[in-house]
Amino acid sequence: MDSRTGLPIVGMVGGGQLARMTHQAAIALGQSLRVLAAHPDDGAALVAADVRIGEHTDLAALRTFAKGCDVVTFDHEHVPEAHIRALAADGVKVFPSADALVFAQDKRRMRERLSELGAPVPRWQPIASPADLAAFGERAGWPLVLKASRGGYDGRGVWVVDSPEAAAEVLASGTELIAEELVPLRRELAVQVARSPFGQVAAYPVVETVQRDGINVEVLAPAPLLPEDLAVEAQKLAIDLATALDVVGLLAVELFETSGGLVVNELAMRPHNSGHWTIEGARTSQFEQHLRAVLDYPLGDTALAAPVVVSANVLGGPAGGMSIDERMHHLFAEDPGARVHLYGKQTRPGRKIGHVTVLGDDLASLRARAARAAWWLREGTHE
The missing domain is CATH 3.40.50.20 (Rossmann fold)
Known part of the structure; x- marks a missing residue:
């Protein structure tokens, strides 16, 4: 205290x-x-x-x-x-405890536990040799996704391969690996829930996450045209997982939407990139909610603060050009409603250095505004 x-x-x-x-x-x-x-x-x-x-x-x-x-x-x-x-x-x-956090640290243990719980997951298998990969490929079909069991993020530690030969270098590296079927997805979704030691839970609206080169570049809240029953199913799945895994704090469940329903991709037990929109876009931000949860305070309201919220990540661009301070001047002059969060990072190409959030009621115009703002902060020019 x-x-x-x-x-x-x-x-x-x-x-x-x-x-x-x-x-x-x-x-x-x-x-x-x-x-x-x-x-x-x-x-x-x-x-x-x-x-x-x-x-x-x-x-x-x-x-x-x-x-x-x-x-x-x-x-x-x-x-x-x-x-x-x-x-x-x-x-x-x-919080979260070691018993919970291990399922976000280790993809093999996560897949094992989710399979035990009957959660929807891709077909998968631990891989220790080219023969393991070849046998799994025969069952699941090529191409496959290889993942490092520990340490990967933002597309790192993930490889799409179409044969054991294509994976030879990864297999020889000594990295502990799992292989998964390449899920034919319609889009990627995410849902966050918070859970307190008391057991109170609160779920945020389901969002759509847009990836480029393995990096989340845009979040749309709520996920557009998502049927209500599927949204409820996603929220219930996340709540059930938070409870079964005894998560305290935030749990982000990354999902694939497929023609056959929802499939769990990854778990994160902390504030998450898919929830940055909540700072302005929800009644309680994910960051405040995480603090409330780990302190066992009653959880906050997760309702949207506007009909539509779009958040775009700002990635580092090429060196040179106008300073980031000058870019901020120009951006705010053009779009005073854009909310900018910069992370205090040194800029390098492709690195997440901030995000921009805009709120309103028209998805198409908000996506254009957010993309324009993120591009300006990255490049110092309009697209």
């Missing part, structure tokens, strides 16, 4: 944009957010008052960081499971 405010201290391991935006939400709640950042110039370290520098792989640093925190949570899934268990054994309140 922070003696200055009489309110809890929340520790967040990781100093990236998720911690940065959680800090913004903590300010309004009066919370003191302590951040464990790897570097002083990490996005959250640039803005938070209580920053400790250390690596998430260093148990001693984690233990020192956790002292005085009422609860510890994460802005990524990469803290070693053994370290999380050690903190819990020390008496630190950690």
Whole structure:
């Protein structure tokens, strides 16, 4: 407890944009957010008052960081499971727990558990050799998706292959792999739910996520033309998974919509890129909701703040041209309603450096506005 405010201290391991935006939400709640950042110039370290520098792989640093925190949570899934268990054994309140987080850290264990629960998942198999891959390809059909069991994100650690020969380099790397059928999808969806230690749950509207080169570039809320029964099914699936896996905090369930129904793609147990729109677009942002959940506060209203919300990621563009400050000037002069969030990151091509959100009632015009704003911030020019 922070003696200055009489309110809890929340520790967040990781100093990236998720911690940065959680800090913004903590300010309004009066919370003191302590951040464990790897570097002083990490996005959250640039803005938070209580920053400790250390690596998430260093148990001693984690233990020192956790002292005085009422609860510890994460802005990524990469803290070693053994370290999380050690903190819990020390008496630190950690959410999500190691028992839950492992299903977001390890794709093989996630697929095993979801299969046990009867959740809709692609056909899949652990892969240890070219023979394993060849046998699975014969059953599931080519091409297949190979995934690293641990560590992949934004298209990294994922390979689409059409033969064992095409996967030879990956198979020889020693990476623990699973193979999945290449799902014939209509589009990608995502649904977020929050769950508290008390067991209260709250689901956000289902959104459509648009990917390019494995990176989420656009989120449409609510998912356009999604039948109500399918939206309810997606929300119920996410709630059931949060409960079965004993998740505390936010759970993001990435889904494929197929001709045969919904298929679970990935899980994340933290604020998620598919929920950045909630800062302006929902009554309670995902970042505030995560804080409420891990502190066991009653959860907030998840209703939309406008009929349609579109969020577009801002990716780093080529070097040179006008400064980002100049680009902001021009963007706001043209579209004063665009809401910009920059993450304090050094720009490099293809890197997520921020996002833009717009609200209204016409999907087509909002998508055009968001895309134009993101392009301007990336390139310094109109498309």
